Structure formats: structure tokens, C-alpha cells
Amino acid sequence: MRRQLMLKALLGLAFMGLLLLLVDQQWSSWISSMYLWSSSQKTPTEDPLDLSSRKFEAQAEIRHPLDLRYPYPYPFLINHPDKCEGPRGAPFLLMLVMTQPQNVWVRQVIRETWGNETLVPGVVIFCLFVLGLPQPLFAQELQVLLEREDRKHGDLLQVGLLDTYRNLTLKVLMGLEWMAQYCPTAQYVLKVDSDVFLNPRYLVQKVLQPNGPLRPDFITGHIYRNTAPMRRQGHKWYMPPELYSHDKYPDYCAGPGYVMSGSLALRILSVAQRVKALYLEDVFVGLCLKYLGVKPTPAPRNTFFTYQKKYDRCTFHRLVLVHHFQHQEILQIWPDFLIASTTC
Template sequence: MFAHGVTCLPTVSPGCPQCHLGVRGVPCLWWPCHPCGGTSVPTVTPLWWHLCDPVTPVVAPVWPQEEVRGGAGVARGVWPGPGVALASPVPAHFCHRWAPLPQSHCGQGTGSTERGWELHLELTGSHWEPLSTMKLPPSSRLVLLPVAAGLALLALRTQHPRSPPGTTVPPSPAPRPSNATVPPRPPRHPLQPPYPYPYRFLLNHPDKCRERTPFLVLLVVTAPADLAARDAVRRTWGNESAVPGLNMLRLFLLGVHPAFSAELRPVLQEEDKLHGDLLQQDFLDTYNNLTLKTLMGLEWVSRFCPNATYVMKADHDVFLNLEFLAGKLLRPLRTNFLTGYVYRWTGPLRNPAYKWFVPHEVYPNDTYPPYCGGPGYVLSGDLARRVFAVAQTLPAINMEDAFVGICLHALGVAVTDPPAGTFTMYRLDYDKCRFSRLVMVHHYGPKELLRVWPHFRDVPVECP
């Protein structure tokens, strides 16, 4: 069990890339460097901590960040080993060793000479075992003064755990021989989404399918602050009554805003109270966590709407023609079916300067299995459930669409090519005749959707 934190004070050179705070076992945190061309100190306290473990995680301080800002947070859960329950504030700076992060973790590509620092804490058996003793800077020693009392109390509770009434404390495991070695668990790369992990639904609608069986569950990916985009989707292609005779259920997928979750929480609650279509879990809403959003949607379908005939995942900045999709591509009914814009013989980008950077530690192969582009793809309900199930057994990667392809490969299911040109990954100028014969066009924002949709829906046009 480790407590990890990173202090990142990079020197920023022109170009102003993102400074990366790598934390193993939790969603990655990014903030923009500022100002470009000079020494930058973030405007928020640059120390972040989490209690985490890739297999048996302790529920760490729940984001938003202000709950961990200032060096303290709350851990609620059960520690492995003796089963000591913790439900009280835990100092953020539990540590026995300061370790400098590699140069690649901070100031990547900026020429920075500064490095981040990682704090380690290990819990072994029924006691705290220091990893090493290192002399800390005076400022750090002052910060760690409250830790001694916390460690002492925790040690007492660990040695004398209290059991709930009516329960039996299992016997302690036999002592391990002194010469026994345990193979180290490979650390999670900061870009690898933490999964599987018991994320909690902060907004949920478990009863949506109790009295209905949707033909299509539409899962739309948005960020917490994208109120205008969600409103445009509801008024255009995401309107549940837009296609006569199509039993469609619309839901928006959200994580937690990295900086303004407390401010957005009441706004989202009010929006959800009005529309009843938001799903949110307690992971950070970042680009590298898009995989977690899709898995959240597939989890919801598997748990709360397993009888759905089809599931479609779509970005909010697309134009969708669901009438063409339902009438031309989804009938007759199919199983083990996934279609969209198919990518074959593509591979991970290894240059950290790219938005789609995937290091060898996250995905070692040179090519991805065939997959469908993330802006929009549709899969049969049975396959949605199977993809979610197999995802629990595979190491997740930070490219959401490619990871779905990896899941299909593990299941032995091939993607299905759609009719040519029906899924367009680039922008096309609106033309009703052209758009009436396709499923998706990428790069249509809220204003453009609201401008073209009335014409697409209501204006009769003779097409050749």
C-alpha cells in the first residue's frame, strides 16, 4: 500500500506544454504551465496526494481538489492486512522516503532542469515499515511534524483492531520466512487509467430501463462544464423523440472537473434534476481518462439496462443521423456486432509531444487490433456487456477507442465495416442530401448543430 504525492515546480520554456503530475493508481492530473517562457509556480498548492493500490484500493480523498488542497484529506475504506477501518482525516504527508521523479515526468520536452518529487509509504503486515531513512529539507521536516502522532495512532489501531459485533477475526497469516521474496508489483504508468477500480456513481439513473427496453442507448461523452453542448444535443439529434418509432434512451457521461468540481456540483445536480440524463463517476474528467468514461457507460448498460438492443457511444461535437442508422445499419438485428469508422494497422504514437502519446509501459505492441474511431460507433447490447466484462481483466490504455478494439480482440470478435462514407471522421459542410445518407460527421459544435438541424429535420429537399 502506498501513499503517493508529487510536487511539481517546473521551469517552463516557450511552447508552454502541459506539466504532468504523475500519480500511480489514480487518474492523471494536468494543469497548464504559465506563464510561457519563464519560471512558473502553479496558482494552487502543488502537492497532491492519494491513497491507492492497483488491486485493493483504499478510497482516496474524493475529488474535487479543494478537499485535498492544503495538505490534508480524508480516507474512507478498509486497509488490507489486519482490516483496520479508517474514517478520519489522514495527514497528506505520510512518507518515509522522498524519491525524485524521472525527468520525463515533469517539464517533458521543455528543457526543464527541475524534477518532481514522489513520496512513498509502505504498509507491510501489521506495522508501518520505513523504506529508508533520508534527511529531508527543513521545510519538509516542518511539514511532517503532524505525521508522527498520526502514525502512532494508526499503529495502535493496527495492533488492536476492533471487530464489529457478531464477526470473527480471521487468524493472522503465518509469518513469511525471512528468505522469502515477493515479486514487486509493476508500478502503474501515470498515463494508464486506473482500472478496474471501484468508482462511485455521483449521478445515476438506475431505474431508466425498469419499465422499458430501449432499442438504442445513446451514450454521449461531454465534460462537466459543457452545458451548451448538452443542450444542443438534447434539442437536435439527441432528442429522444426525434426519430418516430425509435425507442431511444439518451445519457451523458461525465467525470469530475479537475479544478471546479465544487462549483459545478450544484449546477450539474440542477441540470440532472431538470433533464434526468447525467451519469457521473468520481474520476477526473481528463482526455486520458476517456477510457473510464466509456467503461462507465458500458457498466451502466450492463448493470441497469442489460436488455438494450444496441448501444452507441458518441462525442458531443458530432452530427448524428439516427434515422439512417436505425433503418439501414441496425436491421435485421445483429449480435456480436460493432461498427463505425474502422481503423486497421494503426499503432500507438510514441512521441510525448502528441496528444495521443502512448508509452511502451502502457501498451508495448507496435500495432492496435482493428477498432472504430471514438467520435461515434455502435455495438449490439450483448457485445457491450461482453466488452465491459473482459475490460475487467485487461490493462486499460489511455486511448479509449483503441482499448475497445483490444477488448474485441480478446473476445475474438471482429469489427464490421459500415457502408462507405457513412461515418466521417472529418468535417463536411452541411448538405441535406449528403447528410441524409450518412450516420455521423465529426466536428459540429453546438451553434452549428442548432443552425442546421431545423433545415435537416423540417425542410423537404429533392435529392438525386
């Protein structure tokens, strides 16, 4: 009797498991069909990420999180190929701001503060926000918002790869590919993160010097020398020996912001086609510099800060960049900072 009860219980569990499996398969099939149906019902203007681009996104996914696929034909999904051909001519400074798709308000704050292209009189500056594809959750809704934002401001450069920290090198390289293809005569290129305070006037007038001589091998920022790779797994900057076996990194400029001559940017991009890409973008640029035989040029002392610094009007008037600044803080200090040129 007891054996029969156990047999019935086992058969019942097996039946329930089979039933749950069938229900789960039907549910997944229904969700998939509903997703595809909703995608097919939208017009191209409502849904810029059609099935073909989503298929590309899946193909562009990289299985190993530290192994980058480059060179690779990542497409520009939002592009402005004519930006450098307008009446203002080629830019003295092209600013490539690394940003994430969902950071709409951060981009607006930057436009109203240090990303304002007219901030330095008499100097042509162009600003582009480089971003990738949003995470799958709410991707279509966010893409619609990005298209609307770009129609209003015309300054987004979206690349067909998933926007993650591990893909930052690819975003930077694609920004340089855009420069090489559509704006090759830019005199200087600034790679900058979105969580910084930037002083474009000091950068242009004191560091780059529009009336100064051409510097084909110029790159500057906060320079790291003789730094060792992080070998502790789980650390944000972990570098496995199989990807980089040396005990020291080459000299490189810290990732929050560095500026280089346009000619050097083109040469870095050329070398990047042959050197194995590392996910630590600033280290990888340093590796490209080593292959080119170029060393970073020291910036004026105390002008690039990789750590947060308390705001002081006259101190910030004489520096280029401070890392770890939230957009709310920039909005608060910017009106006061603008009067520094007349009071400091």
C-alpha cells in the same frame, strides 16, 4: 567593516525568508480552514460533493497520467437506475454521450437536436450524458449547477473520477458498467462524443434495422486497420512501449462514434476486467475485440466521417456521423436538416 555588512545582509535575507515561509504556512492553513468551513456550512442539498466524496476523489486520482486504474469501484454520483424500467420499456438504442461537466450549453443543444429521444418514431431511444468530476477550481459551484441541470432533464450520469482526456476510457467503461447493471437488455449501445453531427434516423433505420436479425457480435463505425502506435512523446496520442509494445494496433472503430450490440457491449466489459486498460479508448475497445475474436463490421460506405465535412442537406440525410461539429453549427443547420426526409 565590509565583512560585518555582508553578515548583516545574509542574516536579514534569512530572516525575511523565514518570515515569508511562516506567512505562507499561515495563509495556506487559513485557506484550508476557510474551505472546510464553507463546505461544512452547506446543507447536503446545496453541496452534493461532501467531504467524503472529495476524499474519494483524491484517492481516485491516478499519479501517472497514462496508467489507468481499472477495474476500480468508481461510484455513480448522479445516477438514474430506473431509466430503463419505465413504461417505454428497454431501449432499442442506448446513447452514451461523452461530455465534460462545464459543457452545459453543448448538452442542451444536443437535447434539442440529435439527442432528442423521440426523433425516430416507433423506436425507443435513451440518451445519457456521461461525465466525471469537474476540475477543483469552482468545483462546488459547478456541481450545484449539474445537480440542478439533472433535476430538470434527468439524463446525467456522473462518475466519481476526474474528467480528463486521459480518463476517457474509464468514462466509457463506466457507461458500460451502468448499462450492464441497469439496462442489460438494450439491443444496441452507441458511444458518441459531443462534438459531432449525428443522424439517428439513418443509424437506426439503415444501419441497425429494428426489424432485422439479432447480431450478437456487431460493432461498426469508421474502422482503422493496421495503424501504428504514436511513439513521439508530447503527441496527443502518444503510446509508450511499456504500456503497449506491439508495432500495430488491432482493428478498431474510431472514437468519435461507434455502435455495438448490447450483448457485445457486455462481453467487452467482461474482457476489460482482465485486460490492461489503455487511455486511448477506441484502441482499447479494439484490443478487447481482439481478445474476443470479433472484428468490426464495415458500415455502409461514406456514413461515418472522422473529419469535418461541409453541410449539404441530402448528403447528411444519408450518413450517420460527422466529427468536428461545433454546437453553434448544429443549431444553424438542424432546422434545414429536418426537412431532408421530405425533400431528398
